[in-house]
Amino acid sequence: GFDLSKVMFIATSNSMQTIQPALRDRMEIITMSGYTTEEKIEIAKQHLVPKQLKEHGLKPKDLLIGKKQLEKIVEGYTRESGVRGLEQKIAQVIRNAAKSVAMNQNYNVKLTDVDVEQILGAAKLLRDKAEGNDVAGVVTGLAWTAVGGDILFIESLITKGKGLLTMTGNLGIVMKESATIALEYIKANADLFGLDQDVISKYNIHLHVPEGATPKDGPSAGIAMLTSMISLFTQRKVNKNFAMTGEITLRGKVLPVGGIKEKILAAKRANIKDIILCKENKSDIDEIKADYLNGLTFHFVSEMHEVIDIALSKIRVKNAKTIE
Structure with missing residues (x-):
């Protein structure tokens, strides 16, 4: 037989999720970002x-x-x-x-x-572009996938009801939990955003992330979901060409997330100009080549109310609804 104790095995995978846990536990993981x-x-x-x-x-x-x-x-x-x-x-x-x-x-x-x-043949893939800000509740988030970064749109609608939250778009458990945290934080801190908690309880929210055939999960859309809901209740515009990524807590803290380089490149492809990130992700930005950051402005935050101050305009959307 052969003594394999001194042999180093090198393996590659596009996704950590597909590696058997017992095997993964014996590996030293080196994460490499995709090419720009x-x-x-x-x-x-x-x-x-x-x-x-x-x-x-x-x-x-x-x-x-x-x-x-x-x-x-x-x-x-x-x-x-x-x-x-x-x-x-x-x-x-x-x-x-x-x-x-x-x-x-x-x-x-x-x-x-x-x-x-x-x-x-005709191009199979089209670049996602940041959408306009004429509709309340539509926010651009940033996502990381096995094939690189991408932008995703968070949409929300409001109807008379009993304060229920419906989520669609093939969302995973963690992403659904982020939406629940966002709504509960708004209810608990309604005064901070000029809202009435009793009014919030009279409306149902439907939150949707398009491309329903694609599974989505992870906590990084938390700040985008909360911004979407605040925009919905206040009918304020989301500032143009803004995107964001970050996890939220019930205390209103913004936590760092991964895949920053890929997300930044996705934002550039979509003509995003301003990006909101957790302060603790600043070190990730410092490691990215300056050429990739040209034309981008970064806003680093640690609290959820900072996100709202930066992301939402004081101007209400056209044909704004009266929510009372």
């Missing part, structure tokens, strides 16, 4: 494109793929933290050129956006 769009483009230019050209018997002069077209492929046809899917799409584009060369057909040596769509 800019990093994927550079990897493609320097490694993937030359590799695929060589494998398909083409020379660099036979097909020129520009930065704009690489970005289109990354953003429109892949959704991953790595570059495996990107390499497959690049190979598909290069195979098309190789076929044209082999059959002596005319083709564009310099790849265009039209060529990309003809070869790969």
Whole structure:
């Protein structure tokens, strides 16, 4: 037999949840963040494109793929933290050129956006964009997934009732608990937000997170949920191009969350300008390259009332409801 006691085994996984607990307990976990769009483009230019050209018997002069077209492929046809899917799409584009060369057909040596769509089809993925602030109760949150960061919208509606809270959008237990904490905190601190606790008890709230087919969980949407409900009860606008992420407690504290780099990059892709984070996440921001932070303003908070002061405008939405 072989003595494996001195052997180091290295394993990779896209998700911690899929690793058996007994095995995970014996591992030393090293978390690595996914590549940014800019990093994927550079990897493609320097490694993937030359590799695929060589494998398909083409020379660099036979097909020129520009930065704009690489970005289109990354953003429109892949959704991953790595570059495996990107390499497959690049190979598909290069195979098309190789076929044209082999059959002596005319083709564009310099790849265009039209060529990309003809070869790969219509873009499968569209970038999420921050929505307007004309409707009370709609807040942009930031999420982390196994394939990188993403933005998510928290929506809430109010109807006459008995103070019930309904949650939809395929939410997990922790996320539902965050919504419950948010509502109970508002009830207990109604005066702080200029609300009447008795009035709150006369209305039902329906909180929804779109893309219901996608499961969602975790505590990081807590401050977005609470902001959504305060906006709903006060009918105040959420400031434009704002996003936020953070856990909340019944005492109104804002706690740090993970996946900050990925969330920041998702915010940039969605044209977010201002991001609200827990003060304890400032160290995460300090570790991110300055180039990735250009155009972003960060607001660090430790209390929930600070979030409301920063995120909500004093102006009420158009056609504001009277809640009494």
